[in-house]
Structure formats: C-alpha cells, structure tokens
Amino acid sequence: MPEAMAQVKQDLGRDAVILHTRRFKKGGILGFFGREMVEVMAALDSPAAPSVEKKQWIPPAANTIEDTKITAMQLEMSNMRKMMEQMLCQFSQDSKSTSPLMDVLLKNDIEPVIAESLIKGIPDGKNGAAGDPGMIRKLLVDRIVQCLQGIDGIDISPSGCKTVALIGPTGVGKTTTIAKLAANFALKEGYKVALITADTYRIAAVEQLKIYGDIIGVPLEIVYSPDELRTALYRHGDKHLVLIDTAGRSPSNREQLTELQELLAVDPYIETHLVLSTTTKYRDAFEIVNKFSVCSPHKFLFTKVDEASNLGTVLNLLYHFPTTLSYMTTGQSVPDDIELVNSTKLANMILRDYHE
Numbered sequence: 403m404p405e406a407m408a409q410v411k412q413d414l415g416r417d418a419v420i421l422h423t424r425r426f427k428k429g430g431i432l433g434f435f436g437r438e439m440v441e442v443m444a445a446l447d448s449p450a451a452p453s454v455e456k457k458q459w460i461p462p463a464a465n466t467i468e469d470t471k472i473t474a475m476q477l478e479m480s481n482m483r484k485m486m487e488q489m490l491c492q493f494s495q496d497s498k499s500t501s502p503l504m505d506v507l508l509k510n511d512i513e514p515v516i517a518e519s520l521i522k523g524i525p526d527g528k529n530g531a532a533g534d535p536g537m538i539r540k541l542l543v544d545r546i547v548q549c550l551q552g553i554d555g556i557d558i559s560p561s562g563c564k565t566v567a568l569i570g571p572t573g574v575g576k577t578t579t580i581a582k583l584a585a586n587f588a589l590k591e592g593y594k595v596a597l598i599t600a601d602t603y604r605i606a607a608v609e610q611l612k613i614y615g616d617i618i619g620v621p622l623e624i625v626y627s628p629d630e631l632r633t634a635l636y637r638h639g640d641k642h643l644v645l646i647d648t649a650g651r652s653p654s655n656r657e658q659l660t661e662l663q664e665l666l667a668v669d670p671y672i673e674t675h676l677v678l679s680t681t682t683k684y685r686d687a688f689e690i691v692n693k694f695s696v697c698s699p700h701k702f703l704f705t706k707v708d709e710a711s712n713l714g715t716v717l718n719l720l721y722h723f724p725t726t727l728s729y730m731t732t733g734q735s736v737p738d739d740i741e742l743v744n745s746t747k748l749a750n751m752i753l754r755d756y757h758e
C-alpha cells in the first residue's frame with residue numbers, strides 16, 4: 403500500500419485524493435497462494451487533469467501489457483459513460499414537465515429517450531391537444547406491452563431433462579424463487595424435480611433450501627465444485643427438471659463472477675436466468691446486468707414486483723439488453739407469489755399514477 407500511495411503521489415502530485423483502495427489476490431488456487439495486489443483509485447481536482455483517474459499498482463513482475471490495456475479501456479468506458487449520463491440528464495431536464503404522461507413515465511425512471519418514443523404521436527395534453535384519457539392509457543399500455551415482448555418461462559418436455567440455474571446478486575430472491583418453481587412444477591404439475599445448491603458460502607443457505615426440499619418432497623444435492631455439479635447433474639438425468647441455486651454474487655467482484663461462469667460451463671444445456679430485483683435502482687441494475695453478462699444469461703427473472711415503487715428499470719434494461727423474460731415474483735409466499743411475466747400488469751403498474 404505505501405508503494406501504491408507513493409506511485410499515486412508521483413503521478414498525480416500531492417493534491418491527489420484517494421477515492422478507493424482495495425487489496426486482492428491474483429492467481430493462486432481458491433484464493434490461496436495468490437500474489438497480493440493493491441488497487442488505488444485517485445482523483446485530481448484540477449481542470450487541466452482528467453477528473454478521475456484509476457491507478458492500478460502492480461508489482462513489476464506481474465505488470466503485463468494486457469493489464470495496462472484493460473485499465474486504459476476501463477478509463478475510456480468510464481469517460482464515455484459519464485458523457486452519456488450528462489447527455490441523458492440534459493435531455494431529461496429539457497423534457498421535464500412536458501405533459502402528465504411524460505411525467506408519469508419519467509417518475510418510473512424510464513429513460514427520457516424511451517419515454518419519448520412511447521408517447522410519440524399520442525395527444526397527451528401538450529400544446530392543448532388533449533385526447534380521450536381512456537384511449538390514451540390503452541394505447542400506452544399496448545406500447546409498453548410491445549416493449550415487454552419475448553416472454554418464455556421454463557419449458558419442460560416430459561421425455562427430457564431440463565436444467566435451470568438462477569444467478570444474480572445477493573438477496574434478490576434466488577432461493578425463494580427456486581422453492582416457488584420447484585413447488586409449482588413438482589406439486590402442481592407433477593414433474594420429477596431435483597434441487598442442487600452451489601451456495602455453500604453460508605450454512606444457512608443450504609439449510610434454507612433443504613427445508614423447502616423436504617417440504618416439497620424433492621431431493622437436494624450440495625455441490626462444492628464444477629466437478630461435483632457435473633456428477634450431480636448426471637445422477638439426476640432422470641428428472642424432468644433440475645433447479646440449481648447459486649450464491650449471490652457481487653457484480654463488482656470479477657473473481658466471483660469467473661467462478662460462477664466456470665460452474666455453469668460444466669453443461670452447455672444449463673438455462674441460466676439472471677434474477678433481478680425490481681427494487682434495485684436502475685443504474686445499479688444496469689451495472690449488474692453488464693457484469694453478469696460474462697455468464698451469458700438466457701433470461702431475466704424479476705423479483706419483488708410487489709415492493710417496486712417504479713418499474714421503469716424493466717423497460718430500460720430490455721432496451722439496452724434485449725433478453726427473454728421468464729417469471730416475475732410478487733411476494734414472499736411459496737409457492738404462490740410467482741407468475742410468468744405479465745406485461746399488461748407491469749404496464750398498468752407503470753401507469754398507476756396516470757389518472758384519467
């Protein structure tokens with residue numbers, strides 16, 4: 403750390419402000435025997451210098467051209483993102499208080515550019531051109547529903563074995579959703595279901611799923627490695643559906659995501675659903691989808707719709723990452739609070755504050 407600080411001081415001068423420091427291990431096995439690394443993010447409050455500069459201190463032996471390129475790319479992407487945010491913010495201010503309809507969409511955190519295209523051509527009271535409010539609502543619901551196309555849950559074939567993994571950040575509802583899915587498919591539809599959990603980071607996590615498995619009457623396997631997952635999948639090849647629960651991962655932890663990616667790579671037929679909570683702020687949700695894209699999720703599954711104060715995030719994410727939607731969950735009750743994404747319901751929730 404002192405060496406990294408000295409390098410920051412040398413590059414940015416004495417006025418440098420340390421924004422963030424991080425120690426991590428590079429290489430090694432399961433976090434052991436790796437080389438200790440230090441990352442320091444520093445900024446310089448000077449108009450002549452770039453506003454934020456990310457410095458990664460790397461011991462000379464490990465300093466490769468690849469690392470330098472990645473740091474430069476990250477810097478460039480961060481600058482581009484800032485520029486886009488400024489443009490969107492400006493656009494948002496320009497379009498503020500244009501019409502009640504626009505206000506409702508913006509209140510849902512729908513990006514201005516998407517909101518504009520949704521209300522395009524609708525006589526919404528702007529410039530005195532008012533239309534029939536009932537008709538306007540119906541038109542807008544239809545347009546939002548169109549944006550939320552591409553809905554497909556878990557398709558089970560009576561003669562095959564479907565494998566589905568739920569991945570996502572911590573606490574979004576992966577395990578609860580696995581329990582809901584298992585109960586519905588096993589108890590209501592009569593399919594043979596097995597559960598596998600790869601979340602061995604917390605004892606309570608295994609316990610949580612074990613209790614659900616026991617109640618529903620389906621087996622639970624605990625796997626500690628990709629090899630064990632492969633064996634467990636082979637063992638449950640006779641099931642109609644195998645549901646894999648995974649540990650919540652931080653989108654900013656590249657090692658965790660790589661580990662998850664390696665786990666899912668044991669079988670190319672694993673269908674991966676990225677679980678996203680509708681209570682997550684759009685900017686964070688964007689980052690989550692961006693970072694989890696290394697695991698190539700096939701579908702998005704939205705949880706906690708009952709708690710969401712606005713649902714613009716769903717539209718925004720689909721605009722930037724067109725992906726099939728699977729289920730939405732609407733409460734804590736197992737097995738009832740889950741349904742195939744209901745786009746009309748979501749559209750009406752977005753427009754709940756639009757009064758006719």
Ligand SMILES: Nc1nc2c(ncn2[C@@H]2O[C@H](COP(=O)(O)OP(=O)(O)OP(=O)(O)O)[C@@H](O)[C@H]2O)c(=O)[nH]1
Nearest residue numbers: 572573574575576577578650705706731732733734
């Ligand atoms: N309101 C509401 N709460 C939910 C919903 N789904 C899950 N929860 C709650 O969210 C909390 C976290 O749920 P978990 O299923 O443990 O989340 P997880 O993603 O497995 O969490 P980790 O394994 O720690 O990453 C629990 O209190 C659940 O009851 C939902 O649709 N609505």
Ligand SMILES: [Mg+2]
Nearest residue numbers: 576577601607
């Ligand atoms: Mg869990």
